[in-house]
Amino acid sequence: EADIYQTPRYLVIGTGKKITLECSQTMGHDKMYWYQQDPGMELHLIHYSYGVNSTEKGDLSSESTVSRIRTEHFPLTLESARPSHTSQYLCASTDGTGGDTEAFFGQGTRLTVV
Amino acid sequence: RKEVEQDPGPFNVPEGATVAFNCTYSNSASQSFFWYRQDCRKEPKLLMSVYSSGNEDGRFTAQLNRASQYISLLIRDSKLSDSATYLCVVNGDSGYALNFGKGTSLLVTP
Numbered sequence: 339e340a341d342i343y344q345t346p347r348y349l350v351i352g353t354g355k356k357i358t359l360e361c362s363q364t365m366g367h368d369k370m371y372w373y374q375q376d377p378g379m380e381l382h383l384i385h386y387s388y389g390v391n392s393t394e395k396g397d398l399s400s401e402s403t404v405s406r407i408r409t410e411h412f413p414l415t416l417e418s419a420r421p422s423h424t425s426q427y428l429c430a431s432t433d434g435t436g437g438d439t440e441a442f443f444g445q446g447t448r449l450t451v452v
Numbered sequence: 453r454k455e456v457e458q459d460p461g462p463f464n465v466p467e468g469a470t471v472a473f474n475c476t477y478s479n480s481a482s483q484s485f486f487w488y489r490q491d492c493r494k495e496p497k498l499l500m501s502v503y504s505s506g507n508e509d510g511r512f513t514a515q516l517n518r519a520s521q522y523i524s525l526l527i528r529d530s531k532l533s534d535s536a537t538y539l540c541v542v543n544g545d546s547g548y549a550l551n552f553g554k555g556t557s558l559l560v561t562p
Contacts, residue, residue: 371550377493380554381539428495432550440486441541441550443495 341365344429344444351419351451359414359447361429370412371441373428374398381428387412419451455479458540458553466561469530473556475540476522485516487525488539490555496539499525530560 342363351357363370372385373396383396387406401423402416412431416423429444458475465471477485485502500507502514502523513526523542527534540553 373552381496381552383552426493439484440498440501441496443497446495448493 342429342431342442342444344427344447346447347445348448349450351449353418353420353451355419357416357419357449359427359429359449361412361414361444362410363412363431363442363444364410365431365433365442366409367431367433367442368409369432370406371430371432372396372402372404372412372414373430374400375426375428375446377426385414419449421451424449424451454553455551456540456542456553458556460554460556462557462559464559464561465530467530467532469560470526470528471530471558472527473525473538473540473558474522475524475542475553476520477540477542477551478521479542480518480521482542484543484550485514485523486541486550487512487514487523488541488552490537490539492536496552499538527558530558532560532562534558535560 345360368389370387373381374384375381382398384400385404387393393404402414404414426446426448428446430441432441433439455478487499488496489499490496502516506515511528515524537555537557539555
């Protein structure tokens with residue numbers, strides 16, 4: 339069982355609200371990722387991090403921001419939620435030492451903006 | 453061009469059938485290859501890593517062809533529970549650890 343956790347699992351929120359999606363892992367992994375996935379569609383990488391104080395934007399442009407102050411924690415923030423942000427957000431981590439290994443995913447946060 | 457290309461399917465097969473998925477990748481320097489499985493509305497989970505010599509895990513066999521830059525997944529004796537989306541994953545350049553294909557949808561029917 340992967341030791342990577344996302345909260346909340348489900349979130350319904352009004353337009354214009356600020357939200358933070360939490361992601362924590364206890365595996366000591368350096369690399370962490372945020373993916374966005376609509377139902378039945380492919381995964382899109384929106385942010386990643388190589389380690390503490392490292393954050394990069396992914397392939398898909400996103401209005402969200404991330405931070406990496408601690409190894410185990412990689413929160414994603416939307417300053418002003420819009421209906422277009424409705425999607426599933428998946429956090430993942432990999433052990434970046436000695437080459438790339440499998441990615442472990444959290445269970446996801448299903449976000450609905452009304 | 454995406455770094456990882458997969459036939460999206462869907463593949464509809466009867467129980468007991470053998471089905472094969474292929475995936476091509478563009479970065480010849482890639483070193484790590486995986487197949488993931490994703491059930492509807494769930495997170496992706498590792499099905500198997502793909503090694504240069506090919507590897508087998510029960511009914512599942514993965515192969516890597518570096519010269520042609522493709523990997524394959526063979527599922528024998530399909531079960532209803534094999535119905536899912538299968539994602540081809542390859543490590544990429546530019547510091548990205550993993551590139552995911554769009555996924556191939558499999559539906560095994562009674």
